[in-house]
Amino acid sequence: MSALPQARPREHLMTHRTVDDLRERLPGAARAWLDQALDEAAAHPGAHGPISVWELRLAEAGRRCGPEHAAAARALILAAARPAPDALARVYHQGTAEERLAVLRALPRLVTGPEALPLVEDALRTNDTRLLAAAVGPYAAVHLAPHAWRHAVLKCLFTGVSVDAVADLDRRAAGDSELARMLRDYAAERTAAGRAVPGDLHRVLALTEKGDR
Helix, strand or coil: CCCCCCCCCHHHCCCHHHHHHHHHHCCHHHHHHHHHHHHHHHHCCCEECCEEHHHHHHHHHHHHHCHHHHHHHHHHHHHHHCCCHHHHHHHHHHCCHHHHHHHHHHHHHHCCCHHHHHHHHHHHCCCCHHHHHHHCCHHHHHHCCHHHHHHHHHHHHHHCCCHHHCCCHHHHHCCCHHHHHHHHHHHHHHHHCCCCCCHHHHHHHHHHCCCCC
16 A cells, blocks of 8 residues: 655645745634645545535634735745645635635636636636636636637626736737737727727737738
């Protein structure tokens, strides 16, 4: 029978500086909780019913660290736990909006293949602008198919999400004649309805004119 894998030290998964920066901003009780949560996540100490301990800690982050530090704490816990795509999907679908946001932001570091695309696609169907901005990050830049990516860019435009959130925009938009057509159609619809055309649309349209696809 093979030996169980050893728990990975926290410093192999994240820099000391990242952890220490957050610890310095936390009061004593929250600091102790964070240290324990990261150790538990890195050690994979088992499950609490069908849910792993790190998932419980992720849900506690807002209460334990306060809303101003919860996002950083969740990011560190996910980095330490290195959860598989199925566990990430469970957290995303069962968690709060803040937990979903943490999962989306962590995807580029935790999932190397396209397995987590359903989470991105789900976020792109929402009207939560925070989730939309996270969904068009680096993971989508690598894995989202052209048709879905073009519609994601358009959704950013009509929901007011800055295209600065769209990772690798310059490369993916360059020479994309289909995206250019969609942008012109959208601009024409806005103009015909007497509504302003988002400034970001002209910026993306200009990008489509660079290079050939």
